[in-house]
Amino acid sequence: MVGYPYLIWMVVFIVVPLIMIFYYAFTVKDANGTRFALDHLMKSFDSKYMVALGKSFLYAFIATVICLILAYPLALILVKRSNGGSAMLFIFILPMWMNFLLRTYAWLSLLETNNGLLNTVLRALHLPVLDIIGTPKAIVLGMVYNFLPFMVLPIYNALAKIDKSIMEAAYDLGANDFKRLLKVTIPLSMPGVMSGITMVFMPAVTSFVIPNLLGSGKVNLIGNIIEQQFLLTYDWGFGAALSLILMIIILISMAVMQRSDEDMEGGAGLW
Amino acid sequence: MEKNVIIRLENVTKSFEDQVVLKNITLDVEKNEFLTLLGPSGCGKTTTLRLIGGFEKPDEGIILHQGKDISNVPPYKRNVNTVFQKYALFPHLNVYENIAFGLNIKKMNKSLIKEKVEKALRQVNLDGYENRRIEQLSGGQQQRIAIARAIVNEPEILLLDEPLGALDLKLRQEMQYELKTLQKELGITFVYVTHDQEEALTMSDTVVVMNNGVIQQKGTPEDIYNEPVNAFVADFIGESNIIDGIMKQDGVLEIFGRIYECVDKGFAINEKVDVVVRPEDIKLLEPSENKINGQVTSCIFKGVHYETCVMTDGFEWVIHNTKNFKPGEHVSINVDPFDIHIMKKMVKETGT
Numbered sequence A: 001m002v003g004y005p006y007l008i009w010m011v012v013f014i015v016v017p018l019i020m021i022f023y024y025a026f027t028v029k030d031a032n033g034t035r036f037a038l039d040h041l042m043k044s045f046d047s048k049y050m051v052a053l054g055k056s057f058l059y060a061f062i063a064t065v066i067c068l069i070l071a072y073p074l075a076l077i078l079v080k081r082s083n084g085g086s087a088m089l090f091i092f093i094l095p096m097w098m099n100f101l102l103r104t105y106a107w108l109s110l111l112e113t114n115n116g117l118l119n120t121v122l123r124a125l126h127l128p129v130l131d132i133i134g135t136p137k138a139i140v141l142g143m144v145y146n147f148l149p150f151m152v153l154p155i156y157n158a159l160a161k162i163d164k165s166i167m168e169a170a171y172d173l174g175a176n177d178f179k180r181l182l183k184v185t186i187p188l189s190m191p192g193v194m195s196g197i198t199m200v201f202m203p204a205v206t207s208f209v210i211p212n213l214l215g216s217g218k219v220n221l222i223g224n225i226i227e228q229q230f231l232l233t234y235d236w237g238f239g240a241a242l243s244l245i246l247m248i249i250i251l252i253s254m255a256v257m258q259r260s261d262e263d264m265e266g267g268a269g270l271w
Numbered sequence B: 001m002e003k004n005v006i007i008r009l010e011n012v013t014k015s016f017e018d019q020v021v022l023k024n025i026t027l028d029v030e031k032n033e034f035l036t037l038l039g040p041s042g043c044g045k046t047t048t049l050r051l052i053g054g055f056e057k058p059d060e061g062i063i064l065h066q067g068k069d070i071s072n073v074p075p076y077k078r079n080v081n082t083v084f085q086k087y088a089l090f091p092h093l094n095v096y097e098n099i100a101f102g103l104n105i106k107k108m109n110k111s112l113i114k115e116k117v118e119k120a121l122r123q124v125n126l127d128g129y130e131n132r133r134i135e136q137l138s139g140g141q142q143q144r145i146a147i148a149r150a151i152v153n154e155p156e157i158l159l160l161d162e163p164l165g166a167l168d169l170k171l172r173q174e175m176q177y178e179l180k181t182l183q184k185e186l187g188i189t190f191v192y193v194t195h196d197q198e199e200a201l202t203m204s205d206t207v208v209v210m211n212n213g214v215i216q217q218k219g220t221p222e223d224i225y226n227e228p229v230n231a232f233v234a235d236f237i238g239e240s241n242i243i244d245g246i247m248k249q250d251g252v253l254e255i256f257g258r259i260y261e262c263v264d265k266g267f268a269i270n271e272k273v274d275v276v277v278r279p280e281d282i283k284l285l286e287p288s289e290n291k292i293n294g295q296v297t298s299c300i301f302k303g304v305h306y307e308t309c310v311m312t313d314g315f316e317w318v319i320h321n322t323k324n325f326k327p328g329e330h331v332s333i334n335v336d337p338f339d340i341h342i343m344k345k346m347v348k349e350t351g352t
C-alpha cells in the first residue's frame, strides 16, 4: 500500500518512456499502417553511426579518466582540512547551480578562436592563439568542466565516511602515507569512485549540447545524431533504435564495472 | 635503576585549542610491566596513550624510548602497536588479511605470515576464523581480532585503550583474565587505559591514577588501594568516607569536635586534613557517650554485604557490614586507629 506513489512514479517516468522507445524502435509506418519491423535497428549498425558511437564512448571515457585524476586528489585535500574543506567544497559546487547551457556558452566565449577572451589575452601577450573550438579537445574539456563536481562529491563523501581510527590503525601497523593510500584509503573509497564514474560517464556519453556548442557541430557524437532524429528529421523510430542500442551498451559496461569492483573488494588482489 | 625504563614521558604538556589536557606529566613505563592508566573520563588517559603511540606530539616535554627522544617519530616507525577503543578493523579485509596487514607491509615471506597469523588467532582463541568477514563477527570477537592484529607484529609495547569497554560484564571478566595471561605469555609491556578501578586493580602490575591531566599516584594495586595519597585517589579507588579533620599533633586527630587517636604523623600542628575511612573498616555498635553517634538512614542488601548509611552531625557515612540494621536505629561509629587514613588537603583546582 505504502509503495503506491512510488509505483505510479516508476510507471509514469520509467516504464512508459521505455515502452514508447521499444514501440518506436521496433515498428515502421507505411501505406499499410504500422507493423513490426527491424529496419531501424538494422540501419543503426551502419558504420557511420557505429563510428559516432565509438567516438562518444572514447571521449566520455577520456573525460571520465581526467575527472577521476583531478577529483581524487582534490577530494583527499578537502577531507583532510580541519573543517572538512566545506568552504572550498562550496566554491566547487557553486557553478553547478548555474544553468548547464550558460556554463557551456561561457566556455565558448572564453575559447573562441577570433574574439574569445583567452585568445585576446594571448594575442595581447604575442603568444600563439589556441584554436580548439570545434575539436574533440574542446568537447572533452567541456565534459570535464561540467561533470567534475559529480566526480568530486561522491568521492568526497566516501572519504569523509572512513573512520579516523581506521586510518590511524594503518599508521599503527607500519603503513606510511603512500602505502596507507594504496591499501586502505583507495579500497575504502571505491564505492564513491564507482558512483563518480557512473555519474560522469553517463551524461558524458549521451551528451549533445557540449558537442553542439564546443564542437560547433563539426564533431557528430551519438547524442547529436539521436537529437537530430527527433528534432530535425522527425525519424522517431530510428532515434529510438539508436537510444536503445546506446542504453544496452551502457548497461553492459556498468555491469562489467560492478563485477570488477566486487572482485577487488574480495581483497585477494590487493597485495 | 634507569635500565628497565622502556618509555619515559618527561615533563609532557599537551593542549587542544585552549584546554590544557596534560599538565607537566612525568611517567616511567618499565619493560614487561602491565601498566594501567586509570582515571575518570576526560582526564587525559587516551591522550597519554596517543602520545606513546605517536598519534599526538607533546607541546612541551619529550618522550623517550630507551633513552632516545622519539617525540617526532611517526607511528609507523615505532615498535608499538595499539588496540583501539572502537577496534578499528579494516572493513574491506577479512580476518586473515586484517591480521596479516602489518606483516604484509613489512614484506614478510608469505608462508611465515600464514604461520604467524594462525598462531595469533590461536592466542586469542579464534582459530579457524581466517576467512570470516569483519561484519560477521560479534563485538567480543572483533576485539580479539584487534588484539591479534596488534600482537602478531611482536611489538615491544602494546597500547590498549579501554579495550573491554563495549563488552558485557561476563565477557569482560573473561577477557581481563585472558589479557593478563597473554601479557605474561608474550613477555611484552602493556600500557592499558581504563576508567574501571576494579579492572585496573585486578590486571595491573602498576596503576597510574590520573585526574584533570595530572598524575595523582603511581604504585602497585595494593599500594594504591591501601595507601592512597589523597582523597581523590581514595574515593576513586573504592568507595570512601572523606571527612574534614584537624591534626592536633602527631597521632591526635579532631573530627566533629571529638579527639581521636590515629597513627599518622608529620603534619603541622592544627593542619586541616582529609580523613579517609573505608566503608568496610567501620564497625557499628551501641551508641555511647564519647563516640560519634547517629541514626541509620538506610540499609541495602548488596549480595556479599549490607550497605548501611548512617547520619551523624550532618555527615552521611557509608558502611559495609554483615548485619541488617533497621532505618532509625541508633548506632555509634567505631574505627580502629590503623584504619584512619589522613591525607593532606587537595590543592583546589583553580582555573588552570
Ligand SMILES: Nc1ncnc2c1ncn2[C@@H]1O[C@H](COP(=O)(O)OP(=O)(O)O)[C@@H](O)[C@H]1O
Pocket (backbone or CB within 6 Å): B016, B017, B021, B039, B040, B041, B042, B043, B044, B045, B046, B047, B048
Ligand atoms: N583531538 C582533540 N581535540 C580537542 N580536544 C580533545 C582532543 N582529544 C581529546 N580532547 C580533550 O582532551 C580531554 C582529555 O581527553 P582524553 O585524553 O580522551 O581523556 P580520557 O581518555 O581520559 O577520557 C577531553 O576533555 C577531550 O575533550
Ligand SMILES: [Mg+2]
Pocket (backbone or CB within 6 Å): B045, B046, B047
Ligand atoms: Mg579515552
